[in-house]
Amino acid sequence: MTTETTAPSTPRRRRFFSKSDKITLGFFIGVPTFLHVALVWFPALATMYLSFTYWTGIDISKIQWAGLANYENIFFNTPIFWDAMRVNTVWLLWFFFIATPLGILLAYQIDREIRGHKFYQSAYYLPVVLSLAVTGIIWNFLLRPDGFVNGLLGLPTSQAISFFGDDRYNIWVIMIMASWRHIGYIMLLYLAGLKAVDAALREAATIDGATEWQTFRKVVFPAMRPVNIIVLVITIIESLRAFDMVYIIYGSSGGLPILGVLVFNNIAGEGASMKGAAYAVILFLLTIVPIIAYLRQQFREDVK
Amino acid sequence: MTIEKSQDKKKKKLYAQDIKDRLISIFIGIFALLWIFPIAWTLWSSFRPYTEIMKNGVLSPPQELGLFNYEEAISRMELPTYFLNSALITIPAVFLTLLFGSLMAFVVTRYSFKFNVALLLLFTAGNLLPAQLVFIPVFKMYLALGDLVGDRRFLYDNHWGVVLIHVAFQMGFATFVLSSYMKTIPKEISESAMVDGANVFTHFFRVMLPLLRPPLASLAVLMTTWIYNDFFWALVLMSTDKKRPITSALGRLQGEFTTDYNLLAAGAMIAVIPTLIVFFVMRKQFVSGLTLGSTKG
Structure with a gap:
């Protein structure tokens, strides 16, 4: 680096590391980097490669190139894939247009310290610490044939509404359950963001005669850009990669087909085909745009 | 007027x-x-016996209330075993994640070398990859490594295998959060330590690590919640049910105890106790951990 002497940011003293310091530093970054690359990046790239192959998963020398066959199989010969895509799309739209805005609205009202805001905040935050597995079990208590809701409707077990089994209800029931957690999550993130917005900005807008909605839309919302991107990323990732809650209710039966369970069914267990790898790659590609947006946001200063 | x-x-x-x-x-x-x-x-x-609900309906007034479901859940569902499994996975995983995360953040922010930003980007991006994308090769590698050392259960179906995958994934988030926190600590502190002749080891453990206490506490609470609540990895990387942590075991228990839902309720309530502690006692750390990544610094 020839610019070293002129750049003001470089330290004045040139450091010489002793041999032992060099070894220590090597260990400090070597061990974590090795672990991360070996268990995350290498497998991710390997899966991408495997998605273009036929392989029974036992003998590495028997991997055969398949071209796009696995993808063609999914797109043209697996109708359940499109069913799952439809459900995940509904999930995404629901989160984007209903659950996430509700979380933001809630954060906004709680941030104004309306009466009882401390209790409200806790109530909405409670589901966020629970696992999705427990969430599934808890809601099953309300919705199963001899559960609370059917009891409230006065339906005997034999005529009870099957909320999870009936196609008319199941997707909306799952949406409500997922939102139960998602709304609180978004509320927490947004609340922290709102606290960081300069109060003087808002006051200035109010003095200038802006209505509450105008102030939020034109002043607060743009000032929250970093949080907005994170909220967007979380909304997309959580809705497209959903797995736990649906799996705990339906198992691998596909009672409500979603991508996460479809991938799981194709990659777990014996006789895994590389169709599972192709599924996983599709799942990854669907979320790549928000991931890049997030990384650009976080690393904008560093790259400059 | x-x-x-x-x-x-x-x-x-x-x-x-x-x-x-x-x-x-x-x-x-x-x-x-x-x-x-x-x-x-x-x-x-x-708190209610399931037989009462079967007989009188869900909304019936209670005739019998008590902790009997809890006693039964603990003994019949073998919850203590599953709790121990959760601890065996969560504690080492959180510890190693924080250690590796702070080591990475330390080197990346305190010593300038060519690949600083690239490494940080690699770790942060890695954290965002879906678990399913990584699963097949990890599974095969675990089995192959097991064959290599002569014990198929060396990593697969072993809690250390689950620990390692959690550490590998969560380290990305920890590194990112800790490095943005470390950027706010004045460089002079590091410089004076080096002038005083502190080697890298002392510089990290004696000077930097104590300053990282606030974000480490928040991350520890957040990571504990995430790893304790994980369902996927323990499900796919373990085949022996008795080794599974409680969150994953609940899935099977739900299928097994369909005849007594109220027993399952007690089991689920016991399983959420650690997360309720997070909710009531360590909410400050949890919330600030959650938002550490979103508001820089």
Whole structure:
């Protein structure tokens, strides 16, 4: 680096590391980097490669190139894939247009310290610490044939509404359950963001005669850009990669087909085909745009 | 006169705002009660015998209330074993994640070398990859490594295998959060340590690590919640049910105890105790951990 002497940011003293310091530093970054690359990046790239192959998963020398066959199989010969895509799309739209805005609205009202805001905040935050597995079990208590809701409707077990089994209800029931957690999550993130917005900005807008909605839309919302991107990323990732809650209710039966369970069914267990790898790659590609947006946001200063 | 009038107007406006706020508060309050209802109902059910509900219906007034479901859940579901499994996975995983995360953040922010930003980017991006994308090769590698050392259960079906995958994934987030925190610590502290002749080891453990206490506490609480709540990895990387952590075991227990839902309620309530501690006692750390990544510094 020839610019070293002129750049003001470089330290004045040139450091010489002793041999032992060099070894220590090597260990400090070597061990974590090795672990991360070996268990995350290498497998991710390997899966991408495997998605273009036929392989029974036992003998590495028997991997055969398949071209796009696995993808063609999914797109043209697996109708359940499109069913799952439809459900995940509904999930995404629901989160984007209903659950996430509700979380933001809630954060906004709680941030104004309306009466009882401390209790409200806790109530909405409670589901966020629970696992999705427990969430599934808890809601099953309300919705199963001899559960609370059917009891409230006065339906005997034999005529009870099957909320999870009936196609008319199941997707909306799952949406409500997922939102139960998602709304609180978004509320927490947004609340922290709102606290960081300069109060003087808002006051200035109010003095200038802006209505509450105008102030939020034109002043607060743009000032929250970093949080907005994170909220967007979380909304997309959580809705497209959903797995736990649906799996705990339906198992691998596909009672409500979603991508996460479809991938799981194709990659777990014996006789895994590389169709599972192709599924996983599709799942990854669907979320790549928000991931890049997030990384650009976080690393904008560093790259400059 | 005019001043009075405008004050009157202001008062009216304030009054209208007050009413509006009250309405909003009531509305949000009703929803808040609805929000905690599912948990409250599960808790309520866990104190009642299931036979009573079968006979009299879900909404029947209770004749018998007690902790009997809890006693039975602990003994029949073998919950202590599953709790121990959760601890064997969560504690080492959180410890190693924080150690590796702070080491990475330390080197990346305190020593300048060519690949600083690239490494940080690699770790942060890695954290965002879906678990399913990584699973097949990890599974094969675990089996192959097991064959290599002569014990198929060396990593697969072993809690260390689950620990390692959690560490590898979560390290990305920890590194990112800790490095943005470390950037706010004045460089002079590091420089004076080096002038005093501290080697890298002392510099990290004696000088930097104590300064990282606040974000480490937040991350520890957040990571504990995430790893304890994980369902996927323990499900796919373990084949022996008795080795699974409680969150994954709940899935099987749900299938097994369909004849006694209230017993399952007690089991689920016991399983959420650690997360409830996070909710009641360490909420500050949890919330700030959650938002560490979103608001820089």
